Amino acid sequence: MSGPASPSLPDLAASGLPFALIARDDRTVEVLTGDVVDVDLLADIPLTGASGAPNEVLALVPFRQVRERGFECHDDGAPLRCLIVQDRASLPRDEALAQLPTAAVALENPGFDIADEEYAQIVRRVIADEIGRGEGANFVIRRDFTAGVSTDAATAALTWFRALLEHERGAYWTFAVVTPGHVAVGASPEAHVSARDGVVTMNPISGTFRHPAGGATPETLSEFLRSTKETEELFMVVDEELKMMSAVCSDGGRITGPHLKEMSRLTHTEYVLRGRSRLDPRDILRETMFAPTVTGSPMQNACTVITRHETTPRGYYSGVAALFTPRVPRQAQQPGGAGEATHDLDAPILIRTAYLQDGRLRVPVGATLVRHSDPYGEVGETHGKAAGVLGAIGAVPRDIEAESTAAGSEVIDEDAPAAAPRRLADDPAIADLLASRNGRLAEFWLNPQGSGEPGPFEGRSALVVDAEDRFTTMLAHQLRHLGLEVEISPWSEVTDAQIDAAELLVTGPGPGDPRDVSSPRIRRMREVVARRRAAGRPLLAVCLSHQILADTFGIDLAPLDAPHQGLQKSVDVFGVPASIGFYNTFTARVPAGTTRAGEAEVAADAAGDVYALRGPGFASVQGHLESILSRDGMTTLQRLVEQALSPVPA
Template identity: 75%
Template sequence: MTAPDPSSLLADLAGGSAPFALIARDGATVEVLTGDIVDVELLADIPLTDAAGTAREVLALVPYRQVRERGFVCHDDGAPLRCLVIDERVALPRAEVMASLPSSPVPLTDAGFDIADEEYADIVRRVIADEIGRGEGANFVIRRDFVAGVDTDPRVAALTWFRALLEHEKGAYWTFAVVTDGHIAVGASPEAHVSAQDGIVTMNPISGTFRHPAGGATAETLAEFLRSTKETEELFMVVDEELKMMSAVCSDGGRITGPHLKEMSRLTHTEYMLRGRSDLDPRDILRETMFAPTVTGSPMQNACTVIARHETAPRGYYSGVAALFTPNGAAEGATHDLDAPILIRTAYLVDGRLRVPVGATLVRHSDPYGEVGETHGKAAGVLGAIGAIPRDAPAAPPAADPDAPTAPRRPLGEDPAIAELLASRNDRLAPFWMNPQDPDGSGPFAGRTALVVDAEDRFTTMLAHQLRHLGLDTRIVHWSEVTDADLDAADLVVSGPGPGDPRDDTPRMEAMRHVVGRRTARRDPLLAVCLSHQILADALGIELMPLDRPHQGLQKSVDVFGEDASIGFYNTFTARVNPGDRRGISYGPDAPVSGSEIDVAADSTTGDVYALRGPGFASVQGHLESILSRDGMRTLERLIAHAL
């Protein structure tokens, strides 16, 4: 079969009305996909087979509103889960495609951000004070949109922008254009959210954004960025959040490799790779991983609530995914491979209006004006590439022999000093998550059962994975579904972490108090983590209070009953005793045990309580399952051994 002429094929697409997609992801070719559009309501409805049961390829645009499938809140704009059911695929040489695409700039009118810089800075301040400062989560992504009018024919604009991104935006995971009736998306996404191939699931958390100075990035300017505590902790937090997802879909929980650099035209990011094994349907994998914490926040469920409070308009497809389902020849099980980049660094064109949404990750260290600058930098990556704003000039080469040949610039990640700085980050991380792992049913607690009560923080999936490594037959139950029969039947109950103020009287807090109270009253083995640790301390009459500065994504070395342990903390509230107290504390009259039966691990200066243990129970303020807990597994085993 004769290969189609790129010029004729692309001209037909520009002048026609049929939907199509262009995808560049291998550096050499551009895939041209054509077919029919089908809009569906749920991920399970994505039509991976025809009426006869024959597998077919589908490209799906998954909007942010699909978080409703997980029971999360959002501003629902009705954006369709749009599927291009592919009936023809053509791979064309990248250079020939670029030569055949239009290149005249697309004029914009009335261009600018929909939210002014000062107004966005105020939103950042409120999120830090009212959300992170009140224990609602560790980090949140709040977006703003660059908007403009476009008078050019939409299909011509899409092809023009696609060509510009191919030429000027480097380092993208996918460069793509998806053209359907009434809606166009053109982008250069740096980040693969999730992929599944031959039973291997991969996620690619990217965080930390270095905005290149005028003239381009250098090893010296990049090194300063890599030494930033804020940027380092930001990446660690999103790795923790994506490991929660990996632990939910992979039998071996997921292994970390990296960190690496993702170098683009105006920005450089830091990233890790997470890999694990799964035999789930790829649509189920996609549902369990909606959506990336790098564009939402953590914990995920509460991040959606915070986004709804601080973003007044729906997100559309921003922070959703483009998901390509490709038949792999399997007769049953996972019959399709999945490749799904995040829909960021993407321009949307609807009814003559361009929209480029961008967001900044807000953490406890965030500087409001620094986050304003980050949104400008991310928008510029797209806008500069498509010619909407001036493009960066390349860095001037150092003075040298003018007659000497010019060598291509070495990637910054290959600079020895940069490589050493990147590698040093792993010195802080838990070896458990860096090594291959697959529970085999053995372990010190083999033959016993554990029930993990989920208080709306999916750290519970990582906890459950660790418990299985320790030999416990483990299942997770949501706080709203757990019964007394469940609680009484388990050999060990792990009362989990969650967002919010432990002193509140919400249904969730009342349910977690019941879990803790029932197990301690019956002296049945209990491990209480973070929020549940605070609830246990409160039941024992220990005072609860907010920290002066939230410990969100903070690594500390603390004394846990005679052993130093490096542990990751994600807490805004703390239980506090008089410094130095370990036994004989004056507990409240309704406490389930007497003070003489309790051992307390507390900070010798502040009195912050890091762990408790007593008859049939133990608790810990930190997250032993976090990648920040280098001594997590050892400490977890010690506390469980005491509780049992």
């Protein structure tokens, strides 16, 4: 579709050929056409054509691709679908609107596949059986709004795309992807990951404020921003995405924000994470599958929990639409420069999206469940998210008064494009509330990292054992800033020889009950800790591993009365106060006032819950010093590493 002629969108829909429409700003609509190829793996995405020239590719990545990382899921066989772009054009937004159909698409027998009370029961079970038993900090469980559609699929796609362009605002991508047998139309608020010229960006969004009838105001939004649940929910997903950033970026990632993501019917809170990486964009995509905002944390166990509580496959929900665009590296752009062409990546999350297949509309929506979730509040959140999509595409009545308030005008014509928005973020009180959140966070992740000076442990090395919580990638990043050369090994792969040879062994956090020896993972972590302690070699144990270490000293392990998932606490770590983030459901517990257990010195609170141990050649901590919630994380980590590396008396 290159050349002077502008494409006719109705003709394109009538042609039966695959196409995609993407609006990434408020001025233009990108029109992509080409050939569709389904592949098995992300590595198979055809970024290079038969001639060796780079391809532009738009890939729809289904949730089932988490199998590439060894994670569980209901496998529905949804294809990793690639549109290999042969032609692209850009239409002015107004010209695109003039070509798009306006007649409403009728829905037949609409409703949720899971009743409200049944969904509330699922919420209760997840809080009690998963969060309450240490399986993770938060989980996203979905339900689907479904309906029959008799309108031609391509026509429905154009109609809904037009409605989203007109009536939704604040979306990162507004899009329609029409391929054989499948349509996806949405307005995703969230850029999961992008990579441009070596800079990787992630955009964790969490916390959902449903605009009241008549629209949002600074007063109603302020109440939402003061919510402990909503604040902690955002902090938890930032921690989870920083795990991913630390895995793909040499500098670990730096956070900026928080900001508001203001849409027509919903407002979210968000941060932006940035770092540098030289990885192939397909590898970046693999290492960041998928956003914790639509799965939970820790990610691997979240997939297991989703499989337990969602009885049907997700399809493309919570996957990504990934656009790989060829570019020439900077060095090849200089006179006489050389370099191979590579690709930039732009990948929004597939949420706020309607899917149409075999005459059935499906709008999946989910709520993030945390330790103090209200079941009926989470039911209401799914209604709000579904109504946001359905109202935007004209499938249910729109809140015209709310759109008027959002657009900053007295009256709004339902069939007219939205006026320029009046931003709630511009209100000084709202800006102050947002900024105040960073006072709780670790400066290490907010500021440029490193002075260029050698770290205090320069020339020394550590092996980190991952117990299925990628907090270990953040922990490894911090250890490298302290000067250590760090390697990470999964619990299932680490060998006894590696354990014995490590100069410093760091046994990491993970989900589950530390007493559950029926779990192969827990059993192996117990073996690792016991072997290292018996050798008297330097050991640092974190969270789950801290509990396992405490057990070797005869300290009792017990569940907390209320899980400490995403909780910030100020504790005394052997005479030094520290603000630390906790993600634990179980605790090591001693009688109140106990300060020693065998050769271990004990730091515990007034109730006897143990948050640190130290002794000759070892140290441990219950909290996550790598978390953004650990304002004193780096200084405390340095102290504990010094303790672990201190010579053991003969």
